[in-house]
Amino acid sequence: MTMDNSARAAVFTSASSTTLGGLGAWRDWFYPILDISATQSDGEEFCSKNKVWDIGGILLSSVIAPATQVTRGKLNISRAPIDHWVITYNRYGTTELTSAKSTLHAPPQMPFLWSLGDRTISHRTKVDRVQLLIARDMFRDIAPQFDAERGSVLNTPLGALLGDYMLFLESHLDSVAQQDLPRLTESVRSMIAACVAPSGEREEVAASELSFVRRERIRQVIHLNLRSAELGPSMICKAVGISRSQLYRLFEHSGGVLRYIQRQRLLQCHAVLSDPENRKSILSLAEEFRFSDAFSFRRAFRREFGHSPKEVRFAAEVGMPIKLGTERQSADPPRRFYDLMIGNPRIF
DSSP: OOSSSTTEEEEEGGGGGTHHHHHHHHHHHHTOEEEEESOTTTTOOOOEEEEEEOSEEEEEEEEEOOOOEEEEHHHHHHSSSOOOOOEEEEEEEEEEESSSOOOOEEOOOOOOEEEEEOOOEEOOOOOOOOEEEOGGGGGGGGHHHHHHHHTTTTTHHHHHHHHHHHHHHHHHHOOEEEEEEEEHHHHHHHHOOOHHOOOOHHHHHHHHHHHHHHHHHHHHHHTTTTOOTTSSSSHHHHHHHHOOOHHHTGGGGTTTTHHHHHHHHHHHHHHTTTTTTTOOHHHHHHHHOSSSHHHHHHHHHHHHHHSSSHHHHHHHHHTOOOOOOSSSOOOOOOOOOHHHHHHHHHOO
């Protein structure tokens, strides 16, 4: 095991043991909490990695591993008597987990909840997963709701948001300063409670985190569909599972969602025109990004950047590309979660 650049993250790889070998090192790393056996082909190299952050009573674990069978039996529980809840999100790969209560089949990109207090056997394909391991003391007040949901896939809009949130945490935790950890712990706690045991009060407490994740999901939908004629409030609401009023509230500080879509389309056009190797005509570019005509495109482009599409192309051709350091931006107030993660507010 090694420590990486973060004081709170420990990294273990199966290749770090020179005596036990890949699978043996991986088994030893998780024993006695779990017993692990490989289900891959004989002779295939067992390469795996586990990175773990401590967020004040909550652990975030990131794992890349081959296919395995993982058991938590009576002997494991007696030797490691912990009863943490575990929320798992497979970025890719699937999990089948069987307990006395039920058998769940977890697809990729959908979080599921289980407990280390239960005897379980799970069959995992080759996976890249993120997990939250949560001490029961963190949620004593709503433990019955958590226990009722354990052994199930969190296949709800809030469950999907929680999965996205876990990926954001994984991406940004190394940037969090030690002095910000108490605030981060409370933010994570409120987000988990709101998504696993939703109520009006808990969603209000986690409003900042929920809004951030919803905006990120919307941003992804928009960027994947910038060339689509169907891109608009109706498509976004259907894809993300929110109402129009929620969508408009999320973008009210950005000039509106339609304004945001247009600006992202213009930014993509600016990038294409700044590439001297790209010879696509300005008219075809305007059509590709769904502007009604070349005049409307040129007018919107100049209003956004202060120069015309033709000027951007010419500047790129002569080796003096126009930078985007001074374009106008909407003033979006700081969001607590984003500020905490990477130190500056996101501007939409």
